[in-house]
Amino acid sequence: MDAPDPDAQQPAPPRRRGRPPRPVLSPGKITAAALAVVARAGYEGFTMAALARELKTAPSALYNHVESKDEVLNWVQDDVCETIDTSGFGVDPWDLAITRWAHSYRAAFAPHLPLIPIIAVFPVAGAPHTLAMYERVAEGLRGGGWPLDMVVDVVVAVESFVLGSAMDVSAPEGIFDVGERRELAPTFADAVAARPGRGAAAADAAFGVGLNALVAGLRGTLAAVLAMRT
Amino acid sequence: MDAPDPDAQQPAPPRRRGRPPRPVLSPGKITAAALAVVARAGYEGFTMAALARELKTAPSALYNHVESKDEVLNWVQDDVCETIDTSGFGVDPWDLAITRWAHSYRAAFAPHLPLIPIIAVFPVAGAPHTLAMYERVAEGLRGGGWPLDMVVDVVVAVESFVLGSAMDVSAPEGIFDVGERRELAPTFADAVAARPGRGAAAADAAFGVGLNALVAGLRGTLAAVLAMRT
Numbered sequence: 344m345d346a347p348d349p350d351a352q353q354p355a356p357p358r359r360r361g362r363p364p365r366p367v368l369s370p371g372k373i374t375a376a377a378l379a380v381v382a383r384a385g386y387e388g389f390t391m392a393a394l395a396r397e398l399k400t401a402p403s404a405l406y407n408h409v410e411s412k413d414e415v416l417n418w419v420q421d422d423v424c425e426t427i428d429t430s431g432f433g434v435d436p437w438d439l440a441i442t443r444w445a446h447s448y449r450a451a452f453a454p455h456l457p458l459i460p461i462i463a464v465f466p467v468a469g470a471p472h473t474l475a476m477y478e479r480v481a482e483g484l485r486g487g488g489w490p491l492d493m494v495v496d497v498v499v500a501v502e503s504f505v506l507g508s509a510m511d512v513s514a515p516e517g518i519f520d521v522g523e524r525r526e527l528a529p530t531f532a533d534a535v536a537a538r539p540g541r542g543a544a545a546a547d548a549a550f551g552v553g554l555n556a557l558v559a560g561l562r563g564t565l566a567a568v569l570a571m572r573t
Numbered sequence: 574m575d576a577p578d579p580d581a582q583q584p585a586p587p588r589r590r591g592r593p594p595r596p597v598l599s600p601g602k603i604t605a606a607a608l609a610v611v612a613r614a615g616y617e618g619f620t621m622a623a624l625a626r627e628l629k630t631a632p633s634a635l636y637n638h639v640e641s642k643d644e645v646l647n648w649v650q651d652d653v654c655e656t657i658d659t660s661g662f663g664v665d666p667w668d669l670a671i672t673r674w675a676h677s678y679r680a681a682f683a684p685h686l687p688l689i690p691i692i693a694v695f696p697v698a699g700a701p702h703t704l705a706m707y708e709r710v711a712e713g714l715r716g717g718g719w720p721l722d723m724v725v726d727v728v729v730a731v732e733s734f735v736l737g738s739a740m741d742v743s744a745p746e747g748i749f750d751v752g753e754r755r756e757l758a759p760t761f762a763d764a765v766a767a768r769p770g771r772g773a774a775a776a777d778a779a780f781g782v783g784l785n786a787l788v789a790g791l792r793g794t795l796a797a798v799l800a801m802r803t
Contacts, residue, residue, distance in 0.1 A: 387617030456694070460686050463740040468752025477749075478758035485760060493782070494764035495749065495775075500783025503737030504730075510693040511733050519707075519725065522698025528708035530715060534724035545725075552723070553730025556790025557783065564786050 368398060368408045374418045378455065386457035391415075417469055420462050425472035426451050432483025438558050440483050441501060445554050448505045453512035463506050489565060490572065497561060504557055508550045516542050598628060598638045604648045608685065616687035621645075650692050651700035656681050659706050662713025668788050670713050671731060675784050678735045683742035693736050719795060720802065727791060734787055738780045746772050 376397040381389045391412055395402040409415055428447035431440030452459055467473045477498065484494045519535045521528045540548045606627040611619045621642055625632040639645055658677035661670030682689055697703045707728065714724045749765045751758045770778045 385617070387615075387619075389617075456690050459690050460740050460743075463737070464686070464744045464748065466745065466748050466750065466752075468747075468750050469754075471754065471757055474751055474754060474758040474761070477761040481758070481761040481764045485764075491764050492767040492769055494761075495768045496779040496782045499741055499776075499779035500734075500738075500786065503741050503779070503783060504734040504787070505737065506740065507693070507733030507735065507737030508730075510690050510736065511729055513690075514694045515696065517698075518694065518696050520696065520698050521704055524699075524701065524704060527701055528704040528711070531704070531707040531711040531724075534711045534715075534721050537722040538725045539722055546729075549726040549729035549733070552726045552791075552794065553733060553787065556730065556794050557734070557787045558790070559793055560786025560788070560790030561782075563789055564782065 368400065368405065370408070370418050371422075372398065373405070373409055373415060374422045377415050377419050378422075381455065381457050386461060389457075416461060416465060419458065420465050420467075421470035421472045423451050423455065423458075423462070424470065424476050427476055429476050429479040429483075432479045433486060437483050437487025437489070438562055440487075441480075441561075442554060442558055444480065445501055445505050448502070449509045449512070449550065452506060452509040456510060456513045459506050459510055463502075487565075488569060490568065493568065500561075501557065504553060508546070508553065511549065512543065512546045514546065598630065598635065600639070600648050601652075602628065603635070603639055603645060604652045607645050607649050608652075611685065611687050616691060619687075646691060646695060647699055649688065650695050650697075651702045653681050653685065653688075653692070654700065654706050655702035657706055659709040659713075662709045663716060667713050667717025667719070668792055670717075671710075671791075672784060672788055674710065675731055675735050678732070679739045679742070679780060682736060682739040686740060686743045689736055689740055693732075717795075718799060720798060723798065730791075731787065734783060738776070738783065741779065742773065742776045744776065 373394070377389065377394055380393050380397050384393060389412075391405060392402055394415065395405045398405060409418075426447075427444065429440075429444055431443040434440070435443070452462070455462075467477065480498055481494050484497060485491065489497060519531075521532045521535070525532050538545055538548075603624070607619065607624055610623050610627050614623060619642075621635060622632055624645065625635045628635065639648075656677075657674065659670075659674055661673040664670070665673070682692070685692075697707065710728055711724050714727055715721065719727060749761075751762045751765070755762050768775055768778075
């Protein structure tokens with residue numbers, strides 16, 4: 344089923360007499376409210392009842408605008424993917440384009456930690472911006488010489504690294520503190536202490552090391568595959 | 574605070590007269606029950622009340638054995654990490670050891686999708702098996718020539734890829750089906766159709782492509798860093 348454009352206005356539901364007028368619900372407003380509920384209450388707090396409360400409406404009124412929680416998630420996925428930068432594909436070499444895409448992809452998902460495992464396995468059908476993103480990436484990889492049958496594996500490999508890295512952005516400052524049992528992990532404790540960055544800078548550094556290695560490795564893979572197949 | 578050994582038996586709570594005898598709660602049993610609750614009801618269903626029901630006990634009895642949900646999560650993290658294979662570190666070259674570790678790490682977390690974003694940002698202090706794992710990895714990377722100040726970035730980069738890939742294992746078969754709007758993503762639809770594997774085989778293929786590239790890229794990074802620093 345196709346998702347409506349999240350920015351499109353839906354016709355207002357008929358208002359009952361005597362009730363104060365309420366702002367008209369739209370997919371865009373529902374999506375924003377869903378992200379706010381998840382940010383406040385986690386995915387465990389994201390129910391249609393909580394979403395209705397966030398929108399200051401009754402669940403029955405919400406169901407006039409959206410069929411199910413899955414439809415809301417489809418809009419949320421599409422809304423987040425719409426902000427991801429695919430502008431390098433078809434313009435820059437594929438490895439530069441994928442590096443820019445990965446940075447932007449991580450930035451788009453990092454604020455929505457509880458949604459990451461949901462969106463990671465959410466079907467893309469019916470999400471027009473998500474499909475447009477994948478199309479640009481697929482075209483860019485094809486244009487860069489990647490065989491058609493490897494394109495999705497490359498996309499999934501980079502996405503897996505990006506979504507894992509997006510989770511790491513939320514890691515608390517002391518996640519690797521060994522606590523009172525330093526004798527259990529003395530070398531690791533030294534390595535944690537020697538890490539130059541802290542907090543967001545540390546997450547950025549690990550992401551940079553990994554993305555640089557992953558993309559360099561993929562360049563080698565492509566060269567090997569092309570040499571083998573021709 | 575140190576976690577008790579999950580396999581250690583705790584002293585039985587005093588039983589009230591007239592009640593049927595119940596199996597003694599232990600960290601091991603509580604951990605197994607927590608994984609069962611999450612598998613059935615998602616992280617949103619994982620409450621101390623649900624955990625007590627799973628253990629056929631009262632929440633008050635559960636709190637005699639564990640302080641908080643965070644303590645349960647600390648045990649769960651440690652229980653899952655205990656199964657991860659670090660045997661290559663210090664024996665095989667670091668790149669082989671990290672490849673084996675990554676395969677085993679993904680296999681350990683793949684069955685627990687809802688816990689992945691929780692464990693990804695969960696402090697490691699007080700989890701002895703988790704700390705032992707990081708110690709072996711850190712020692713292996715040091716022994717392989719990695720500078721101390723880069724060890725944690727390498728660990729986090731590989732973990733990010735592994736945890737993202739562990740999520741992909743749960744992706745439904747048709748996740749990339751473009752649905753009725755093929756015109757939005759024709760190249761991507763062709764690439765999806767050309768993907769050789771389906772389901773678990775597709776996830777394995779993408780993981781293999783990515784891990785191979787990431788590790789090859791890290792070999793290049795290490796060579797460059799060592800050339801620069803010496």
